[in-house]
Amino acid sequence: MMxxxxxxxxxxxxxxxxxxxxxxxxxxxxxxxxxMGAHGWIILFFFGVLFFxxxxxxxxxxxxxxxxxxxxxxxxKVGIILALxxxxxxxxxxxWVASQLAWPDLRFDAAWSSFGRLRPVHTSGVIFGxxxxxxxATSYHIMQRTSRARMPDQISPWxxxxxxxxxxxxxxxxxxxxxxxxxEYAEPEWYADIWLVVVWVVYFILYMRTLARRNEPHIYVAxxxxxxxxxxxxxxxxVNNLALPASFTGAKSxxxxxxxxxxxxxxxxxxxxxxxxxxxxxxGMLYYFLPKRAERxxxxxxxxxxxxxxIVFFYIWVGSHHLHYTxxxxxxxxxxxxxxxxxxxxxxxxxxxxxMTLNGAWHKVRDDATLRFMMxxxxxxxxxxxxxxxxxxxxxxxLSHYTDWTVGHVHSGAMGWVAMITFGSIYALVPVxxxxxxxxxxxxxxWHFWLALSGTVIYVFAMWNSGIxxxxxxxxxxxxxxxxxxxxxxxxxxxxxxxxxAFGGLLFLTGACICLWNVVxxxxxxxxxxxxxxxxxSSETMEPxxxxxx
Amino acid sequence: xLKKILKPFARLFEFQARTHYRMERHSMALTFGIIIAASxxxxxxxxxxxxxxxTVEVDPDMRVYTPLEQAGRDIYIREGCxxxxxxxxxxxxxxxxxxxxxxxxxxSQYDHPMLWGSKxxxxxxxxxxxxxxxxxxxxHLVNPRDLVPESVMPQYAFLLEKPxxxxxxxxxxxxxxxxGVPYTDDxxxxxxxxxxxxxxxxxxxxxxxxxxxxxxxxxRYFDGRRDRLTEMDALVAYLQILGKLTDxxxxxxxxxxx
Numbered sequence: 001m002m003x004x005x006x007x008x009x010x011x012x013x014x015x016x017x018x019x020x021x022x023x024x025x026x027x028x029x030x031x032x033x034x035x036m037g038a039h040g041w042i043i044l045f046f047f048g049v050l051f052f053x054x055x056x057x058x059x060x061x062x063x064x065x066x067x068x069x070x071x072x073x074x075x076x077k078v079g080i081i082l083a084l085x086x087x088x089x090x091x092x093x094x095x096w097v098a099s100q101l102a103w104p105d106l107r108f109d110a111a112w113s114s115f116g117r118l119r120p121v122h123t124s125g126v127i128f129g130x131x132x133x134x135x136x137a138t139s140y141h142i143m144q145r146t147s148r149a150r151m152p153d154q155i156s157p158w159x160x161x162x163x164x165x166x167x168x169x170x171x172x173x174x175x176x177x178x179x180x181x182x183x184e185y186a187e188p189e190w191y192a193d194i195w196l197v198v199v200w201v202v203y204f205i206l207y208m209r210t211l212a213r214r215n216e217p218h219i220y221v222a223x224x225x226x227x228x229x230x231x232x233x234x235x236x237x238x239v240n241n242l243a244l245p246a247s248f249t250g251a252k253s254x255x256x257x258x259x260x261x262x263x264x265x266x267x268x269x270x271x272x273x274x275x276x277x278x279x280x281x282x283x284g285m286l287y288y289f290l291p292k293r294a295e296r297x298x299x300x301x302x303x304x305x306x307x308x309x310x311i312v313f314f315y316i317w318v319g320s321h322h323l324h325y326t327x328x329x330x331x332x333x334x335x336x337x338x339x340x341x342x343x344x345x346x347x348x349x350x351x352x353x354x355x356m357t358l359n360g361a362w363h364k365v366r367d368d369a370t371l372r373f374m375m376x377x378x379x380x381x382x383x384x385x386x387x388x389x390x391x392x393x394x395x396x397x398x399l400s401h402y403t404d405w406t407v408g409h410v411h412s413g414a415m416g417w418v419a420m421i422t423f424g425s426i427y428a429l430v431p432v433x434x435x436x437x438x439x440x441x442x443x444x445x446x447w448h449f450w451l452a453l454s455g456t457v458i459y460v461f462a463m464w465n466s467g468i469x470x471x472x473x474x475x476x477x478x479x480x481x482x483x484x485x486x487x488x489x490x491x492x493x494x495x496x497x498x499x500x501x502a503f504g505g506l507l508f509l510t511g512a513c514i515c516l517w518n519v520v521x522x523x524x525x526x527x528x529x530x531x532x533x534x535x536x537x538s539s540e541t542m543e544p545x546x547x548x549x550x
Numbered sequence: 551x552l553k554k555i556l557k558p559f560a561r562l563f564e565f566q567a568r569t570h571y572r573m574e575r576h577s578m579a580l581t582f583g584i585i586i587a588a589s590x591x592x593x594x595x596x597x598x599x600x601x602x603x604x605t606v607e608v609d610p611d612m613r614v615y616t617p618l619e620q621a622g623r624d625i626y627i628r629e630g631c632x633x634x635x636x637x638x639x640x641x642x643x644x645x646x647x648x649x650x651x652x653x654x655x656x657x658s659q660y661d662h663p664m665l666w667g668s669k670x671x672x673x674x675x676x677x678x679x680x681x682x683x684x685x686x687x688x689x690h691l692v693n694p695r696d697l698v699p700e701s702v703m704p705q706y707a708f709l710l711e712k713p714x715x716x717x718x719x720x721x722x723x724x725x726x727x728x729x730g731v732p733y734t735d736d737x738x739x740x741x742x743x744x745x746x747x748x749x750x751x752x753x754x755x756x757x758x759x760x761x762x763x764x765x766x767x768x769x770r771y772f773d774g775r776r777d778r779l780t781e782m783d784a785l786v787a788y789l790q791i792l793g794k795l796t797d798x799x800x801x802x803x804x805x806x807x808x
Contacts, residue, residue: 034718100702100704101671101702102702104695104701104702104703104704107704107705109705109707114629114630114704115630115633115704116629116630116631116632116633116634116704117629117630119630119633120630120633175630178629180627180628180630181627181663182630182663182665183663184668208577208578208581211577212577217575218574218575219574219575219577219580224574224584227577228584228588231581231584231585232584232588235585235589239592244728244729245725246718246722246724246725247718247721247725252624252718252722253725254662254722254725254726255662255729256662257662257663258658258660258661258662258663258664258729258730258731259606259655259656259658259659259660259661259664260599260606260655260658260659260664261596261599261600261605262658262662262663262664263658263666264595264596264599265596266663266664268592268595268596276588301567302567305567305570306563306567309566309570309583312584312587313587313590313591314591315588315591316588316589316590316591316592317591317594317595318591319595320595322668323666324640325641325642326638326640326653326666327652327654327657327658329599329602329605332595332599335594335595336595398640401640401668402636402667402668402669402670402674403669403670406668406669407669474644474645474648475642475644477644483644483647483648487648487673488698488700491671491672491700491701491702492700
């Protein structure tokens with residue numbers, strides 16, 4: 001991979017990684033009395049390895065191929081593998097913490113292995129590690145194909161991908177050491193947050209520069225979604241993480257906001273992490289890979305526009321539905337509820353658009369597990385957005401909030417929608433990227449599909465049951481007019497569902513492991529094939545590599 | 551009839567589609583469109599919370615966390631307790647009867663960040679303070695299943711062995727003052743001593759704590775150990791102050807108190 005970099009790029013890469021080593025060393029020294037010092041060593045090691053990899057190839061031969069004649073796919077390939085590795089790590093953590101709730105002795109008494117410290121490793125591992133890497137990798141693929149242009153340079157895609165993974169490593173190792181600012185889905189401390197801003201700005205510039213080189217007058221719908229993902233996540237991340245470090249030699253910082261303002265800010269972030277990390281980015285994936293795989297054009301360009309702007313505008317209002325009946329002023333709760341219900345329109349427009357695209361290709365859905373992954377993802381997207389709007393209604397939320405119902409809802413979105421569309425896209429993408437005929441084993445894809453689907457269904461049903469039972473037990477009165485159940489009663493009632501949930505998660509994890517194996521075997525064993533029309537072109541006679549919308 | 555109602559919407563969508571068709575040829579137009587569309591909701595919902603006066607009740611007697619309690623709060627955050635315990639009693643009858651008067655915004659006005667939580671795998675802790683003895687809290691944290699056999703809470707026995715770090719407490723209180731908690735210079739300067747003083751009632755630093763934080767401040771051997779200041783001291787001190795920084799909720803909701 002180094003051989004594709006020019007010597008000027010190799011020098012640049014050495015300077016960046018060398019600077020990273022120095023920053024790591026500095027953090028290790030000033031933070032030696034604090035867990036931050038350990039992060040310094042991790043950063044030093046990370047950049048040190050990269051420094052040697054680049055340095056080793058510094059005097060290797062100059063690349064001879066013409067850059068304009070091909071897409072730059074190396075970072076995409078690495079990103080896909082990293083996404084799958086994070087999937088296995090993140091989902092394993094999920095199965096472990098789920099099992100701890102059924103069998104608390106699985107905690108094994110170490111300080112680092114409690115539910116509270118491992119849970120963010122699971123959430124960040126799957127959302128940022130698995131989801132984030134998949135988004136970055138697929139966005140590199142899609143932005144080049146839909147623009148019919150190669151990325152402008154070869155350093156910034158690596159910087160974004162590897163820089164983002166450094167963020168994930170610092171985040172996950174930090175939680176285990178107890179470094180967290182406790183903001184849900186934004187736990188990493190101040191220096192990790194600052195680093196992510198740097199990475200994200202480079203990502204945005206890379207995206208815009210690629211679009212600027214495009215050989216298509218219009219920007220394809222998938223790119224609108226990726227663009228909104230990059231932009232709005234930046235806004236959310238910066239505002240939500242505004243904090244003052246207690247000192248620059250330690251990890252601890254204190255949020256600029258407190259109490260009710262902090263609660264609103266956190267859930268403005270939290271729900272829009274769902275919107276702009278877990279929805280719009282993955283809709284970008286859906287809008288490219290689903291029509292491509294089904295070999296059908298997108299059903300309606302109008303619906304795409306309606307749902308895109310609807311999602312961008314409505315979603316940002318709905319965070320306050322996490323704070324019904326709390327000390328948050330009533331008017332904000334009502335606004336959040338109203339917009340949550342309206343949000344159903346653009347959400348279903350997207351899901352409907354995806355399913356209608358499959359009209360005329362249903363026989364392919366039957367035969368092709370890859371396309372079936374995408375179809376089921378669209379169905380779960382429709383189901384969980386409906387459930388979300390329903391749960392945002394204040395009295396419904398009165399029952400569901402604080403219970404496992406919320407957990408089930410999140411997982412029907414995360415497993416049923418986000419992970420399914422990602423796996424479908426990976427199976428569609430891997431043969432194209434590595435220039436192979438097909439995936440190594442179609443049977444393994446079938447197995448993965450059914451494991452993933454049954455795992456999700458078991459998980460979601462278990463959590464519906466436990467959540468609703470829990471919510472009802474908390475509010476049940478006896479004839480004397482006093483509360484009928486103690487809290488412990490409700491906890492005991494959860495036990496069978498917690499076992500079922502862990503089992504569902506285990507099935508899902510097994511599927512992810514099969515996927516990783518299948519991808520590795522495809523790269524190693526399947527014969528090469530020359531693809532048709534997979535190169536940048538400005539000529540009108542060459543068919544564009546994208547399904548033309550309308 | 552339906553057509554008549556939907557007509558203005560149809561024209562709106564027509565306009566939107568035409569505008570978008572032009573926009574999607576320019577990446578910067580899309581960029582600014584997205585930023586504007588995604589900013590409105592946040593500005594409308596968040597900005598007024600800082601400016602509308604009755605968003606947060608006013609209680610002049612509201613007390614700040616002592617350094618020991620703040621250190622305990624930082625441990626509570628470090629261990630991720632908020633993942634399973636909320637600190638927000640909603641305005642629902644069963645919650646008020648189970649946990650006590652519903653939570654007010656003023657109670658968390660010095661909480662940077664807030665710990666309202668989102669999940670109750672364990673019960674709400676907003677009014678936990680003084681509900682159980684220090685001894686119960688310590689034994690429960692060492693092994694929850696000794697006291698509640700059905701519990702699935704992790705054990706935290708190591709807190710009882712781990713000495714509490716106090717040398718950075720002045721920095722921490724200083725940062726909290728910078729973001730809005732009214733600590734005095736005196737409090738920040740003596741943070742480390744006050745943390746030790748609050749957990750050693752017989753020591754010479756105990757008087758300073760009540761002097762600076764009021765006579766009602768609990769000064770006890772929170773973890774039961776007289777030989778050293780541990781993280782258990784800090785965490786238990788924090789748990790015992792939960793819901794007791796202000797008595798405004800009890801005053802405002804006298805009926806629920808009976």
